[in-house]
Amino acid sequence: MSLVIAGERSGVGKTTVTLALLAYLSRENRVQSFKVGPDYIDPMFHQAVTDRPCRNLDPVLTSEAYVQSCFTRHCQGVDYALIEGVMGLFDGVISPNNHQEQIKDFASTAHIARLLDVPVLLVLDCSKLSGSVAAIAHGYSSFDPSVKIAGLVLNRVGSDRHLELLQNALQPTILGILRRQDNITIPDRHLGLVPTAELEQFDALIDRLAELGKTCFNWKRLLPLLEIEPRKKISYQLPPKKCKIALAWDRAFNFYYQDNLDILEELGAELIPWSPLRDSHLPRVGGLYIGGGFPEVFAQELAANQQAKDAVRYAIKGGTPTYAECGGLMYLCQQLVDFSYKSWSMVGVLPATVIMGKKLTLGYRQATALENSPFLDAGETVWGHEFHRSQLNTTQPPLFVTKILQPQSPVSIEGMTMHRVHASYIHLHFGEDKRIAHGLVKMACSAQYSS
Secondary structure, eight states, rough: OOOOEEETTTTTSSHHHHHHHHHTTTTTTTTEEEEEOOOOOHHHHHHHHHSSSSEEEOOTTHHHHHHHHHHHHHTTTOOOEEEEEEETTTOOOOTOOOOOOOOOOTTTTHHHHHHHHHHHEEEOOOOTTTTHHHHHHHHHHOOTTSEEEEEEEEEESSSSSHHHHHHHHHHHEEEEEEOOOTTTOOOTTTEEEEGGOOOTHHHHHHHHHHHHHHBOOOOHHHHHHHBBBOOOOOOOOOOOEEEEEEOOOOSEEOOOOOHHHHHHEEEEEEEEOOEEEEEEEEOOOOOOOOEEETTTTHHHHHOOOOHHHHHHHHHHHOOOOOEEEEEHHHHHEEEEEEEEEEEEEOOOOOOEEEEEEEEEEEEEEEEESSSSSSSSOOOEEEEEEEEEEEEEEESOOOOOOEESSSTTOOOEEEEEEEEEEEEESBBBOOOSSSSSHHHHHHHHHHHHOOO
């Protein structure tokens, strides 16, 4: 058994509730967390609290079968499991056109709860409610009988009188009560929460969350729902390392699905972390993987590290196969113009300027390659996700034509390929489609042993 932490809408506090539960449970137990949807930052917080990689559950980027197998695999050998939902409980997308049936809330928290047969703990923002909260709770509980609501968490409760009014309406179903917490605030910015590596006094925050978890929940009723049936942990023996791939990893670049890293290792890659912010040279490797992150926040530091930029440019022009996503694409451009309209010099192997703006490009994408890249042939299609506030200014032919999931949706173009670089705004999950992972490892091995 496990629990899905869901919200009646975005912004009701489900991340705070999830982290409080994880912080308390992890003090003396092995706890595995999961996150619904294409999220990078919330899983960072989960991992910092539990000391175990969080796993993303996303049937658009992978498949329903992969979601189920991922959940089963990573629940082995743990005491408890907890899933943080996405947006509101029933907020999803229409199922992709490659899916067998039409599901209106595909990839929603409710969809994942049904797939895994896991009950839901529903978080309600009570800051502007009293007795009316009962109607909201009833609506969510009865909307889809196949989704089991295990109980409610009342968040942002004000006075004792406010709590009394809420309890009179909902008493039998309340499993947690959180007062307004002025001392627990996680700062955010243009793409969501500020990552854990940038937060000061993070350990003190975890301590406050653990105390919140200890005192604000009905553990007598919650623990049986969270317990995982004891199973022998299956060990997975990794193959011999065939090649080395440099993994950009620091405050500027840290958006990676843990499954992607695991899959590359399972294919024989040894991942060597390096920092475009701090390191003056690249390790001796056969390939590069530069994921997403916040290069726009650290543009001045990235621009100042000329030795790192020279090393990356030299390696790529020398034939090193490179896979770059979003922030990685931005780093490989000639210039990055930040939110203050200041221009910073980047690596310069892609003839483009990236410009930060107010417009948010967000959503799932079906991307079809317009030309051959190192890892995909022209005409091949992948499913991914975009999430950025920048645009490319270039005359270079685009790599992908993309469209959103809805039928008859407009198309757009993006990405770039040259040398042996595949660079795109599209974030991919390798769980169900390993073409790029296979290609990167194969080419990295060839490059490493021919150099």
